[in-house]
Amino acid sequence: MSEAVDAGPFDRVPSDHDGKRAALLLHGFTGTPYEMRPIGEELVRRGYRCVGPVMAGHHETHVELARIHWREWIDEAADHLDRLRGEAEHVVVAGMSMGGLVTLALGASHTPDAIAVMGVPLQLPRSIRWRVPIGKYLKPYFPKTEGPGGPDIREPGARERHPGFDAIPVAGTHEILKLQKHVRGVLDKVVCPTIIAHGAHDQTASPRDAYRTLGEVNAGRREIFIGEESGHVISVDYDGAECARRIADFFEAALADQGA
Numbered sequence: 422m423s424e425a426v427d428a429g430p431f432d433r434v435p436s437d438h439d440g441k442r443a444a445l446l447l448h449g450f451t452g453t454p455y456e457m458r459p460i461g462e463e464l465v466r467r468g469y470r471c472v473g474p475v476m477a478g479h480h481e482t483h484v485e486l487a488r489i490h491w492r493e494w495i496d497e498a499a500d501h502l503d504r505l506r507g508e509a510e511h512v513v514v515a516g517m518s519m520g521g522l523v524t525l526a527l528g529a530s531h532t533p534d535a536i537a538v539m540g541v542p543l544q545l546p547r548s549i550r551w552r553v554p555i556g557k558y559l560k561p562y563f564p565k566t567e568g569p570g571g572p573d574i575r576e577p578g579a580r581e582r583h584p585g586f587d588a589i590p591v592a593g594t595h596e597i598l599k600l601q602k603h604v605r606g607v608l609d610k611v612v613c614p615t616i617i618a619h620g621a622h623d624q625t626a627s628p629r630d631a632y633r634t635l636g637e638v639n640a641g642r643r644e645i646f647i648g649e650e651s652g653h654v655i656s657v658d659y660d661g662a663e664c665a666r667r668i669a670d671f672f673e674a675a676l677a678d679q680g681a
Contacts, residue, residue, distance in 0.1 A: 451479070562589065
């Protein structure tokens, strides 16, 4: 029996919070805020208020997610960012997979003080890109693979307890393709400090995409971290603790550059 975890949204405020720093943390497609909690916990220890919302379409079931348009993910995240900017002097954003795509979109349009992206898939395999636009009408949903092909996490305990939807809406995957196309077109507009983290064994998003992102963003301060033992959801995998530290260190350095 898998360990119960808190998959709900969070808003963590340090006891000594001075109102200066906040972080918006965005989870992935069919995922939950749980996968962003390790990053949030590290940032809370360093004095950041950390907000991890449920992304649009992820409140109930995969049926709800099938009705979402890709711009809703960006618009809702932008609303959260704007609210945090009204309450803190400096706001950073971090996102996993789909949440990382949204983070890059915000980096291009809203210029947070710094961003971190993990396991970002800039482009899905060609076979998927060809099948999805028609396949969503033939088979609207397909179950997530059980057993060895389940969540793309290599650490057995983390893999077993990882929460998320049991099925993937093909219409939602089509929206991911559209979001990817948008992000690829605006990468050069990302000028805020950017750190890219990726699992070396990621079977969902090619590590090549991490290096492509690094090369195409125009951030003056940019960095890449490859978790040598991790799969896709690096934040909760073998390299999760180091990933959280590297992101927090990067944010601290980026804000120091800005005199924060």
